[in-house]
Amino acid sequence: MLRSACLALFLVALPCTFTNAADDRPNIVIILCDDLGFGDLGIHGHPHIQTPFIDSLADEGLRFTSFYSTAPVCSPSRVGLLTGRSPNRAGVYDWIPEARTPRPDAREQVHMKKDEVTIAQLLKKGGYATCMAGKWHCNAAFNSPDQPQPGDAGFDHWMATQNNAAPSHQDPVNYVRNGKPVGKIEGFSCQIATDEATGWMAQHVKNNPEQPFFIYLPFHEPHEPVASPPALVKQYESVTWHPDQAQYYANVHNVDLAVGKVVKALENAGVRDNTLIVFTADNGPETLNRYRSANRSWGITAHLRGMKLHTHDGGFHVAGIFNWPKGIKPGQVTDTVGSALDLLPTACDLAGVDLPAERKLDGISLKPLFESGTMNTPARSLVWAYYNGINDARVAMRHGQWKVLARLNGGNFPKRQNLTPTTLAEAKAAKLTDFEIYNIDTDPGEISNLAGRGVAEETQLIKQIKTGYAELVDDSPAWTPVTKSK
Structure with a gap:
């Protein structure tokens, strides 16, 4: 031993x-x-x-x-x-x-x-x-x-x-x-x-x-x-x-x-x-x-x-x-x-x-x-796409004080643990919907969804998460399943 x-x-x-x-x-x-x-x-x-x-x-x-x-x-x-x-x-x-x-x-x-x-x-x-x-x-x-x-x-x-x-x-x-x-x-x-x-x-x-x-x-x-x-x-x-x-x-x-x-x-x-x-x-x-x-x-x-x-x-x-x-x-x-x-x-x-x-x-x-003690650089966007998430939002972004989440295809995108050529194509074609916007500085618990409630940055934030997701999924590879011989 x-x-x-x-x-x-x-x-x-x-x-x-x-x-x-x-x-x-x-x-x-x-x-x-x-x-x-x-x-x-x-x-x-x-x-x-x-x-x-x-x-x-x-x-x-x-x-x-x-x-x-x-x-x-x-x-x-x-x-x-x-x-x-x-x-x-x-x-x-x-x-x-x-x-x-x-x-x-x-x-x-x-x-x-x-x-x-x-x-x-x-x-x-x-x-x-x-x-x-x-x-x-x-x-x-x-x-x-x-x-x-x-x-x-x-x-x-x-x-x-x-x-x-x-x-x-x-x-x-x-x-x-x-x-x-x-x-x-x-x-x-x-x-x-x-x-x-x-x-x-x-x-x-x-x-x-x-x-x-x-x-x-x-x-x-x-x-x-x-x-x-x-x-x-x-x-x-x-x-x-x-x-x-x-x-x-x-x-x-x-x-x-x-x-x-x-x-x-x-x-x-x-x-x-x-x-x-x-x-x-x-x-x-x-x-x-x-x-x-x-x-x-x-x-x-x-x-x-x-x-x-x-x-x-x-x-x-x-x-x-x-x-x-x-x-x-x-x-x-x-x-x-x-x-x-x-x-x-x-x-x-x-x-x-x-x-x-x-x-x-x-x-x-x-x-x-x-x-x-400071970065002296503009706020950047961190983007996540997690296709097997427990909550409905599969895509998330943190940009400065803002947290943005989105569903794929209105929540109808199936959970995925991996992407094959077929499911990667589906992920690329999926539309971001049902946006949630939170001000993390004042609402770190993501309780109050500000989407549609007059946030001046809303249009730009939605554009950023759409762009970020598109860039990420376009650079995502697929795994090809092994074909079983007859």
Whole structure:
């Protein structure tokens, strides 16, 4: 039975200090939670869940009040983060099931294609060492030569699962390290992934102190099947309605402890001051009991409407915390609209790496915000098209203070988890209808629909979402189903 880390990985616990002297570019660590509700953090007002390490990153760095994931569900959200492009452009429209038999909608084929360009690839090309540990969920055929794997996406070292930790966060058996199954690992998944990443980091800094590094740390938590350390669960028994709720609260608390371990490891390695830590989530919280094993999905969105799978803000308005002692002044809170799409161009800007000229990017660099506290650029439009949404609006846009939603064909466009040539043609022909307009500055809960009520910008906003959707769907690829031979 394997332990959560080999001897080399325990080096992170040693109080030794290394230097990262010659290359002054920042190290970059992106921590991504899975199904974390916007309201699940202390910094966002949760009355019970203790998240002091995450809260400290926010207090001592930059916190966004309007930060968005690239989709309201896991797989496309991750592909968008890694590529800086709407996941629709990559052909990843919904969560990716494990490849088994051919399906009529070709979902067994879906993956982040080899011609996509990731943060890891660009930073690696720029001289960075790269590591990934946690939940991958960017392909259907995991650890198979049939589809690209994390190593093909630019990661020098990786330890990952295709989707969720199994059988739960506790003692998972499905991690794969650099193409080789690891077997059962004792412990809890966020701690296991953290040990892997920080152990790799400590070794790297010791052996290559002049080379900056990039770590992508996508936790499985607090996605179901939730399992949490009993001692943490006990702390929440007196403030929860149900034992499963205590399990969820403890799960988020355990994530916070893992974040604290990351910070401590960076301090021990002597690289904390020049490391940018980004903390965010892939989408909003899961709905309690939406499916059979979602009994511990007690996440909340605070004031936001909707949850995971919704195009209202509860589906993809997530935590956006940036902490970099050397480059970001502490105590900043910004109402600038940010997105996980921005992580690739921001990382490249900080690393002095050219963006891929041949790729259509949807993100922008946030470096000016770090330097001056303002972007000094016109408001941009963030557009989402999620064809399997729970709410009726399949298309959404955030532009400045405005949130706009629209149905397709009056709500008669069928739910789609993937697009084939036939259904892509239908998506391109679909008309945006039944517009909703909300002023997020005054109505962050999207309660009062202002469409048709005299908003001066209404005509322009509707034109923008129509244009944005048309541009996005015209750049969306289809997956061709396998034809069964007779």
